[in-house]
Amino acid sequence: MPGLSQWPGEFEIIRRFFSAQRVVDADTEIGIGDDCAILNFATAARLALTTDTLVAGVHFFSDTDPARLGHKALAVNLSDLAAMGARPRWTLLALTLPENDPEWITAFARGFFRLAERYGVQLIGGDTTRGPLAVTVHALGTIDEGPAVKRSGAQAGDAVYVSGSIGLAGLGLKIRQGAYLVPDEEALDRLEAPEPRTAFGLRLGEFASAAIDVSDGLVADLGHILEQSSVGAEVDWEVLPLSSAVCRYVADSGDWEMPLVAGDDYELCFTASPAYAHAIALAADATATPVRRIGTIRAGSGLIIRRYGRSVELPYSGYVHFSPGDTRR
Ligand SMILES: Nc1ncnc2c1ncn2[C@@H]1O[C@H](COP(=O)(O)OP(=O)(O)OP(=O)(O)O)[C@@H](O)[C@H]1O
Ligand SMILES: Cc1ncc(C[n+]2csc(CCOP(=O)(O)O)c2C)c(N)n1
Ligand SMILES: [Mg+2]
Structure with missing residues (x-):
C-alpha cells in the first residue's frame, strides 16, 4: 500500500x-x-x-x-x-x-x-x-521604504495618469463573447494573460499621491480614488491611450464608453502633483512602461469626461458582482 x-x-x-x-x-x-x-x-x-x-x-x-x-x-x-x-x-x-x-x-x-x-x-x-x-x-x-501608495491621497490640481492602454481586455471579452467580429490577438492576450505593472509600481512611491490598478474599469477604479480622497476629476477622452483595434471598435460600434467602463486591463491609474511630470517620465522610461496623463483632479466630487468639446458626468460604473445582471463588461 x-x-x-x-x-x-x-x-x-x-x-x-x-x-x-x-x-x-x-x-x-x-x-x-x-x-x-x-x-x-x-x-x-x-x-x-x-x-x-x-x-x-x-x-x-x-x-x-x-x-x-x-x-x-x-x-x-x-x-x-x-x-x-x-x-x-x-x-x-x-x-x-x-x-x-x-x-x-x-x-x-x-x-x-x-x-x-x-x-x-x-x-x-x-x-x-x-x-x-x-x-x-x-x-x-x-x-521596503517610504509610505505605501494609497487610494486616499489625491489632491485638487494633481494630474491623473494611466499606464499602458485601456479597453484592450474589454475588446478581448467582446471578441470572446462573439459580440464583435474583428479578431485581435493583442486584445485576447490582455484579457487572458495581463502583465502586472510591477516594475513601474515599485517607482510609484517617488511621485504618486494615490494609485489603484484597473480591474473593474477606469471609471470605477478612478472613482475609488476620488471617493477615498474626497475629490473629483476631469478626464479628456481624446487623450486616452487606446490601441488601434480599440479605436476601430469605438468607430465601428459608437460605444465610446467601453474603454472607460470595461475591466480586466490591469493597468495602473495614479495621481501626482504636476511638479513630478519629469520624475514620472524618467520612471516610465527606466521601466519601459508607457504612461499617459489623461486628466486633472478637481475639488468637489464626481468624474467629468470631456469629449469633442462636450462634458459628460459619468457614474462610477464598471464591473460589479451582484449588480443587476452582473455587468458583463
Ligand atoms: N470578503 C471580504 N472580507 C474582507 N475584506 C474584503 C472582502 N472582500 C473585499 N475586501 C476588501 O475590500 C477592499 C476592496 O476590495 P476589491 O476586491 O474591490 O479590491 P481589489 O482587489 O483591488 O479589486 P479587484 O477584486 O477588482 O481586483 C479591499 O481592501 C479588500 O481587501
Ligand atoms: C467569462 C468572463 N466574463 C466576464 C469577464 C469580465 N470580468 C469578470 S470579473 C471582472 C472584474 C474583475 O473581477 P474582480 O472584481 O472579481 O477582481 C471582469 C471585467 C471575464 N473576464 N470573463
Ligand atoms: Mg486592485
Missing part, C-alpha cells in the same frame, strides 16, 4: 505539480508541506497582503488555455501589489478542480510558475480541493 503522499489524489497533485519551485525566498522559514508557511524576516520592511479569486464562467471562460489561467491568477494579485508600490515576494494558491487532469494541471502550473519566477515570487502554500473550477491566489509583498 502506498504511503499517503503517494495516493494519486490531492497530495500527489501538490507533490507533483506545486512543491518543486526553483524560487526560494531567503526569508521563508517553512514553505509548502506543513499546516502553515512561516516567514521570518528581520528587516524593517512592511508586509502588503492581497487576495483575488477567479471563477470559471465569471472571470474566465471554462475552456481558457490553462497556462494563461495560471498566469492570470497570479498576475491579478501582483497587479494589486504594484498599485501600492509593494515588491512581490510570496504567494499562496487555493485551487478547486473538477477533476484530476494531469495535462491541464501541468499547463496551469507552467503558466503560474513562469510568471512567479520572472518576478522572484515563491509559492509557499495553498489548498487543493475538488469542486467547480475556481482559483484563489494570495500574494504577499514588502514595502
Whole structure:
C-alpha cells in the first residue's frame, strides 16, 4: 500500500505539480508541506497582503488555455501589489478542480510558475480541493521604504495618469463573447494573460499621491480614488491611450464608453502633483512602461469626461458582482 503522499489524489497533485519551485525566498522559514508557511524576516520592511479569486464562467471562460489561467491568477494579485508600490515576494494558491487532469494541471502550473519566477515570487502554500473550477491566489509583498501608495491621497490640481492602454481586455471579452467580429490577438492576450505593472509600481512611491490598478474599469477604479480622497476629476477622452483595434471598435460600434467602463486591463491609474511630470517620465522610461496623463483632479466630487468639446458626468460604473445582471463588461 502506498504511503499517503503517494495516493494519486490531492497530495500527489501538490507533490507533483506545486512543491518543486526553483524560487526560494531567503526569508521563508517553512514553505509548502506543513499546516502553515512561516516567514521570518528581520528587516524593517512592511508586509502588503492581497487576495483575488477567479471563477470559471465569471472571470474566465471554462475552456481558457490553462497556462494563461495560471498566469492570470497570479498576475491579478501582483497587479494589486504594484498599485501600492509593494515588491512581490510570496504567494499562496487555493485551487478547486473538477477533476484530476494531469495535462491541464501541468499547463496551469507552467503558466503560474513562469510568471512567479520572472518576478522572484515563491509559492509557499495553498489548498487543493475538488469542486467547480475556481482559483484563489494570495500574494504577499514588502514595502521596503517610504509610505505605501494609497487610494486616499489625491489632491485638487494633481494630474491623473494611466499606464499602458485601456479597453484592450474589454475588446478581448467582446471578441470572446462573439459580440464583435474583428479578431485581435493583442486584445485576447490582455484579457487572458495581463502583465502586472510591477516594475513601474515599485517607482510609484517617488511621485504618486494615490494609485489603484484597473480591474473593474477606469471609471470605477478612478472613482475609488476620488471617493477615498474626497475629490473629483476631469478626464479628456481624446487623450486616452487606446490601441488601434480599440479605436476601430469605438468607430465601428459608437460605444465610446467601453474603454472607460470595461475591466480586466490591469493597468495602473495614479495621481501626482504636476511638479513630478519629469520624475514620472524618467520612471516610465527606466521601466519601459508607457504612461499617459489623461486628466486633472478637481475639488468637489464626481468624474467629468470631456469629449469633442462636450462634458459628460459619468457614474462610477464598471464591473460589479451582484449588480443587476452582473455587468458583463
Ligand atoms: N470578503 C471580504 N472580507 C474582507 N475584506 C474584503 C472582502 N472582500 C473585499 N475586501 C476588501 O475590500 C477592499 C476592496 O476590495 P476589491 O476586491 O474591490 O479590491 P481589489 O482587489 O483591488 O479589486 P479587484 O477584486 O477588482 O481586483 C479591499 O481592501 C479588500 O481587501
Ligand atoms: C467569462 C468572463 N466574463 C466576464 C469577464 C469580465 N470580468 C469578470 S470579473 C471582472 C472584474 C474583475 O473581477 P474582480 O472584481 O472579481 O477582481 C471582469 C471585467 C471575464 N473576464 N470573463
Ligand atoms: Mg486592485
